[in-house]
Amino acid sequence: METITLQKPDSQFLRDVRERSGQEPSNCYQCGNCTAGCPYNFAYDIPVSRIMRLLQLGRRDEILQCKSLWLCATCQSCTTRCPNGIDVARIVDVLRHMAREAGYATERNVKAFGDAFLESVEKHGRVFEVGVVAGYVRKTGRFWTDIELGPKMLPKGKLGLRPHSIQGAEHIARIFRRYRGEPEPAATTGGETK
């Protein structure tokens, strides 16, 4: 295993996490309660309490490249039970934002699903399931692995084949554009009033 040089923590990284999450990683005393309760632990490459430890050591790259960040479901079990009142799920959320910003996506499919979902929201204002599936398949180049579920859902009217768009769809699209810092298309600025 790699030897960690203790005197070189990425302190900027630590500061960022502290600021963006509002949590204090040094409050963690490594009791392991978060890992103990984490339902996803079996699928993680780094257990969540070890993420907390690596965070204390300022190990940015190791953390941002781990798969666990993408698998966490924000189930809040860690947050609810941490004896030090650390909002662990929030830290994981923030780390995932940072991983995304840094261009990491070690669970490509999870990211693809999220992206497909948000694209659908951006386009229609609401989620259009078939659209999400289609977008996901397009991004991953993978056949829909749940193909056997189609016949269970379609006849029950659970998979709408037509998107339900809303009046405010353009407002939603603008929220996304502003979030990405894209310039406003001239025609729409000030268009919709609320």
Next chain:
Amino acid sequence: MRIGVFVCHCGSNIAATVDCPSVAEAAKLFPDVVFATDTMYACSEPGQDGIIQAIKEHRLDGCVVASCSPRMHEPTFRRALERAGLNRYMLEMANIREHVSWIGKNKELNTGKATELVRIAAEKLRLNTPLFANQFDVTKRVLVIGGGVAGIQAALDCADAGIQVIMVERETSIGGKMAKLDKTFPTVDCSSCILGPKMVDVAQHPNITLYAASEVEEISGYVGNFDVKVRRKATYVNWASCTGCGLCMEKCPSKKSHDAFNEGVATTTAINIPFPQAIPKKAAINPEFCMKLQKGKCGVCAKVCPTKCIDFEQQDTIVSEKVGAIVAATGYDLFDWTVYGQYGAGRYPDVVTSLQYERMMNASGPTSGHIQRPSDGREPKRVVFIQCVGSRDKSVNRPYCSGFCCMYTAKQAVLTKDHIPDSDSYVFYMDIRSPGKGYDEFTRRAQEQYGVQYVRGRVSMVYPKGDVLVVRGADTLAGTQVEVEADLVVLAVGVEASKGAAHLAEKLRISYDQYGFFMESHPKLKPVETNTAGVYLAGCSQGPKDIPTSVGQGSAAAAKVLTLFAKDKLESDPQVSSVNQNRCVGCLKCTMTCPFGAIKDVKDRAGNTKAEVIETVCQGCGICTVTCPHGAIQLQHFTDNQILAEVNALCQPELEF
């Protein structure tokens, strides 16, 4: 006046962030200062000698020592002054350690601040006057509150030294938690075999008066002369004639009474002697469960009692006692773990507390020492212990370590193996805290010889699956989640201040910390004293501690009491108020405000009303001084002029040194 200033380095404690020589230099310019120097360790022998020599050499009338907190070394330096022939009150201290060097690293600012603190001390000292103590009598009797092992030890030590002891115990028997334990670490000897004889000694000692089922109602007075009122609670049994024969218990039809002694593991009868070795061995009725007291029907106990001592009309009574010192040894209570929903919050019968487990293992306990699952009576083959439940957990406001649960968990795991040889035990821990003599060897033995599996990590949840409990935790050393199926789960519940401790502290006028544990006078140097003269502490009332330490503190508190009683007369603190009869107009506003009733009205020769302070009663708070419209009553050593001199020293538009 000739003032000397001594600026202490305290090694590097002060000197690292305060320029001590230049503080001394600056002090030389203050009014009346004729000598100033810095010194390495003012409190050390050479340091004190230096002060004494300077006093003699420079014919000093008073000294300013700039060093640590006066709460630490004021008595030390007062004695030094006395040895040099000065009055002890001609000393002022400037706290340049706790209030300066330890709270900031900027040497320039610190040096300036230290200089100003010396300046105000010197200004005050210029107005100091010699004060002389009075003497008063001591009542050589001691009150011990709480009859756990700590209180028992304190009581026996005092009684053996010939002091009269009044012991007040809230429950119907003394013994405290130790009486409930099965065996005790690290030697694993039987708890009642070592405590029992001591309890009997308490009962039989001619110098000990025991009030069980009693609480302290009210305390007034001061060191050497406290007046105590004790409330003796109604037990509905005339204890003077109860022989403890137990016939009443046999016949009482109400058998579902809460059994506090057995921690609710079993139920008991409404009339009850908590355990066979109880001291005093007297029956008491729990009115909540007595059919006679609730519904007016029954009275069986009264019929069977051979000595006719049942008295359903009994009321609380109050007795008064005079004592000269008080030992508070009210022990601890256990954390209410049912706030932990993830451990079932009390829903799963096979999740028990450590103390319940002690009762289950105890041969004279409700299961006669057979470990059984409360749910189905089956003998558990796999027992999981969870440590730090309600300790070291900020989320439940219990950030502190309970101190002895690591040890008793190891003990319980070992005893489990003794009781059930084909059983497995698992201990979830965060750290193993076993710093006593032979303690670490003990926890190692549990692992090495008894095969107890220690798992380093907290437990996230416990849930039932079929008739077992699944314990899901982490093994942080293995680096992952672990699960174990348990027949019985034992929670090492944390220690809390005993119920009502804060309330008692208020009556005793001692401080308590935010969790209700009593505050010692100094964490290292005065561990059994309190800030109130004549009141001492022992055992878990001050914070979690095991039996050896509790007993040690019990003896230490007794030693302090005996030291106090070694003198026939006590010296009063002369820092009390005194009335300038010329200025006093006899309005008696001071009399009305004094919280201690220390001011009486007298007539002067002309027959005018005047106030007069009873020096032994006055506690030196100075409330009267602020009340008096004429400035006639002044608290010595803290007079208006002295404090104003300090203010003036600080708040002059330009202060230049």
Next chain:
Amino acid sequence: MSARTGVLTEGRELRIVGFLCNWCSYGGADTAGVARFEQPTDLRIIRVPCSGRIDPLFIMRALVSGADGVLVSGCHPRDCHYAEGNYYARRRLELLKQFLPITGIDPQRFEYTWVSASEGARWQDVVTKFTNRIHDLGPAPRMQGGSGYDELCLKQIEEGVKQGAACPCHKERAL
């Protein structure tokens, strides 16, 4: 610690006077020191036996003769070493607080609080917040040609406070 407590170390020190009771708050300040809790350096502490010993006159004197802030701290209510000294203190100090605006002094420059001997962290917090507050207010305006208050005037203010303090309800223990 400093990064998170926002201790002021730059800029000029202001003159802040503290009156602390010996048993609780002075001990609390000691505890903070023993724990090495970093604090701003502006405060100078005057030790008194009890917060009940603090005469509003002391505070007025400090404020009119150059203090930028005055901080009083005693034992928590019900926790007074002298049983009830802090109730007297609270009553008097509350009256003083109401009185200050009449004298032209910003009542923000005066604060009283309760800190026990075990509460080192709380003391650090109290000192830091109060010092920050005084720095936000800036140095107290210096009165032209002396303080403007002579000894007699101070006495009168004190009398006013005392008269309030002497009313029968001042013994009440309501929190």
Next chain:
Amino acid sequence: MTLTIGYYPGCSGAGTSVEYDQSTRAVCARLGVTLRDVPDWSCCGSTPAHTVNHVLSAALSARNLELAAQAGLEVVTTPCPSCLANLRIAGHKMEQPAFRDDVRALLETECETLAETKSTLQVMVEEVGLDEVQARVTKPLAGLRVACYYGCIMNRPPEVMQFDDPEHPMAMDNLLTACGAEVVPFPLKVECCGAAAGMPRKDIVAELSGRLLDTAAGLGVDAIATACPLCQMNLDLRQGQANAARGTRHAIPVFYFTQLMGLAMGLSAREVGLSKLVVNPKPCLERAGLL
């Protein structure tokens, strides 16, 4: 009882969980609760949004809360815990002025007033009340052994959700008990079912939902009641996948609690959308004499 309250069905209510939406509306109508849809509501962003950025996520939620407030709705109820979490967390975080300003900048609106959000479960227990529910029961669910499963985020984190016990919630247990069902204490009420991992990592869902199904089966229940579209989908639609992955043969119907309430109040199978369930609920309902 007359009560008017804002209603946010959430995207799944219009798609994968139509029967939840349908039964919620039907039960509310029966109880005299008028649901007024938030006008032109949009998606709250669900899990993907907050995993990307908290401000974006809050903006998507806040739009709805503002629209509701503008329509005069002080309280909005949503059956979906995922929507609930997003809407509540948005409201909670926007109490901080700095965060609120960031959200405003994305939204271009003032966000002066925002509606408050409550789960439909909470509305049933707190606003309608168990007595009222019980009074409406015409066909008690007697003989139906049910495990109530709340999912991981209905009550967590407790500081934000402010409802029921975060470890042992009882709201649904009490409601269904009031409806006459035999509610079995279910120890894994708040364990995660696998949530949104279904599409990208169905192995995870199979494992987690599988554990829940095993535990429920071990308790001998006739059915599971849920309050979350994702939970319901993972346990019901993906029950076959869980069986296949773990070699089990569960066939436990998974209802929305509103469907069971509806049945108890005499609504028809069609009115509560029973036909939309994947694992056939008929046998268990027939056994209990409810069909």
